[in-house]
Amino acid sequence: MTLLSCYKPDKTGFFRHRRLAGGYLVTGDTGNFDFLTDREFKDFLSGCVKPGSAVHARLRDAGFLGGGADVTALAAKWRRKNSFLFGGPSLHIVVLTRRCNHACSYCQSGSSASRSGKADMTRPVADRVLDTIFSSPAPALTVEFQGGEPALNWPVLSYMVAAIENRAAKSGKKVIISLVSNLSVMTEARLDFLLKRNVRICTSLDGPQALHNANRPFPGGNSHAMAVKWLKAIKKRTRGGAHGDALVTVTRAALSRWKEMVDEYVKLGTTGIFIRFLNPFGAAKRVWASIGYSAAEYVAFYGKALDYIVELNLSGKSSIMEHSARILLTKILTQGDPNFLDLRSPCGAGIGQMAYDYDGSVFTCDEGRMLAAMGDEAFRIGAAGPGKYGGIMANPALKSVVTASVTDIQVSCASCAYKPYCGVCPVYNYAEHGDLFMHQPGYRCAVYMGMFDHVFKLLRNKKVRGLFEKWANSKPA
Numbered sequence: 001m002t003l004l005s006c007y008k009p010d011k012t013g014f015f016r017h018r019r020l021a022g023g024y025l026v027t028g029d030t031g032n033f034d035f036l037t038d039r040e041f042k043d044f045l046s047g048c049v050k051p052g053s054a055v056h057a058r059l060r061d062a063g064f065l066g067g068g069a070d071v072t073a074l075a076a077k078w079r080r081k082n083s084f085l086f087g088g089p090s091l092h093i094v095v096l097t098r099r100c101n102h103a104c105s106y107c108q109s110g111s112s113a114s115r116s117g118k119a120d121m122t123r124p125v126a127d128r129v130l131d132t133i134f135s136s137p138a139p140a141l142t143v144e145f146q147g148g149e150p151a152l153n154w155p156v157l158s159y160m161v162a163a164i165e166n167r168a169a170k171s172g173k174k175v176i177i178s179l180v181s182n183l184s185v186m187t188e189a190r191l192d193f194l195l196k197r198n199v200r201i202c203t204s205l206d207g208p209q210a211l212h213n214a215n216r217p218f219p220g221g222n223s224h225a226m227a228v229k230w231l232k233a234i235k236k237r238t239r240g241g242a243h244g245d246a247l248v249t250v251t252r253a254a255l256s257r258w259k260e261m262v263d264e265y266v267k268l269g270t271t272g273i274f275i276r277f278l279n280p281f282g283a284a285k286r287v288w289a290s291i292g293y294s295a296a297e298y299v300a301f302y303g304k305a306l307d308y309i310v311e312l313n314l315s316g317k318s319s320i321m322e323h324s325a326r327i328l329l330t331k332i333l334t335q336g337d338p339n340f341l342d343l344r345s346p347c348g349a350g351i352g353q354m355a356y357d358y359d360g361s362v363f364t365c366d367e368g369r370m371l372a373a374m375g376d377e378a379f380r381i382g383a384a385g386p387g388k389y390g391g392i393m394a395n396p397a398l399k400s401v402v403t404a405s406v407t408d409i410q411v412s413c414a415s416c417a418y419k420p421y422c423g424v425c426p427v428y429n430y431a432e433h434g435d436l437f438m439h440q441p442g443y444r445c446a447v448y449m450g451m452f453d454h455v456f457k458l459l460r461n462k463k464v465r466g467l468f469e470k471w472a473n474s475k476p477a
């Protein structure tokens with residue numbers, strides 16, 4: 001007799017489940033979850049959970065029991081968790097140049113050292129981009145400068161920072177400005193300019209020097225030394241580095257070096273480390289044999305790195321936080337949304353973010369722009385400029401991407417226990433198999449499934465749960 005043969009649907013509320021760590025994880029659409037033993041799960045399915053027991057109270061409060069759920073409270077929770085649907089695009093990624101002085105092995109941005117200034121955004125284009133950005137109804141905006149190396153187009157970068165300040169003052173919108181830079185052309189004067197204007201600076205630091213420099217060759221320079229030098233300077237000037245952040249892109253060479261990678265960040269005194277996996281499409285696909293790995297290899301690596309970070313925290317040796325875990329935990333443990341646009345349903349493409357190429361072309365997101373840099377403009381949704389916002393939002397490609405990223409309509413996600421916290425990526429699907437929908441659980445799904453498994457397993461430990469509650473409720477720098 002299978003477990004499900006005792007299932008009495010009228011005795012339970014809606015739920016999804018997954019076998020995990022010798023028991024069952026049960027989740028609901030509002031993100032509520034519970035861990036049940038085999039016995040408890042069987043009782044739950046058959047409607048035999050004893051009223052008055054602790055497990056009955058937990059299941060009732062989470063809305064998992066049939067009949068007694070507080071539907072109004074659950075609906076309010078669902079609305080809060082999905083309030084991003086009503087906000088409009090808040091993240092605007094602006095490519096100031098496609099030029100770059102690095103030759104990173106995993107670069108997807110279509111950048112090149114040999115490009116001329118013709119690949120730079122000009123001031124008139126910058127004005128048009130700002131017209132579109134400030135047309136968004138979102139009351140709070142983030143403008144993120146990327147490249148290439150955006151600081152190579154410093155005249156337009158500094159021009160836009162000042163123009164954003166003016167437009168923010170006039171419009172009453174709150175604006176966060178962020179610069180994603182390899183820091184190789186940073187100077188004291190530029191840092192002064194940026195910090196005075198509260199610009200957040202984010203760089204890549206892939207671990208110890210040999211690993212970082214192998215991933216991120218800088219002809220004629222030392223990429224690791226520059227990143228570390230300026231991260232230290234930012235930390236010193238901001239008394240804790242709240243404006244300087246770094247992220248790790250994991251390549252095959254890093255898989256066995258999780259401890260050294262984390263130690264490098266601890267040594268630097270950063271508050272967090274953001275560990276990210278490689279996507280096997282676009283430019284990375286060409287070199288996948290040398291830098292790529294399987295989803296299982298990444299999940300094993302990530303689990304070890306996260307366990308080590310947890311151990312450092314619980315032993316009091318460091319208070320460093322891992323940001324991928326923080327994002328998942330904010331979705332799992334709180335009623336808020338971490339504003340991570342790739343794990344939403346629908347995803348953030350067009351409705352949460354837009355990306356602007358140096359020539360003013362607008363894309364659903366940066367990944368859509370990267371495909372265009374490789375010659376496929378499927379995710380181009382218009383050109384920036386005054387009065388263009390409505391047309392961009394009505395673009396059929398945008399509507400298709402939004403529809404295709406609703407997890408309820410993906411066969412695998414509809415019954416997945418992690419659906420309330422997860423998201424699918426139409427750009428990934430398109431690059432992978434030529435259409436926007438997820439055909440079957442692939443690499444990206446397997447990575448997230450493994451990460452969710454690991455995080456949920458850790459959540460069963462009370463001490464770790466306490467730490468994870470702190471991470472989930474923290475505000476990222």
Ligand code: SF4
Pocket residue numbers: 407410412413414416417418419422423424441444445446448449
């Ligand atoms: S993408 Fe994979 S892990 Fe995420 S909800 Fe869908 S099936 Fe689950």
Ligand code: SF4
Pocket residue numbers: 341342343347348349350364365366367368401405423424425426427428
């Ligand atoms: S299409 Fe993919 S990369 Fe673009 S916003 Fe959606 S999930 Fe993110």
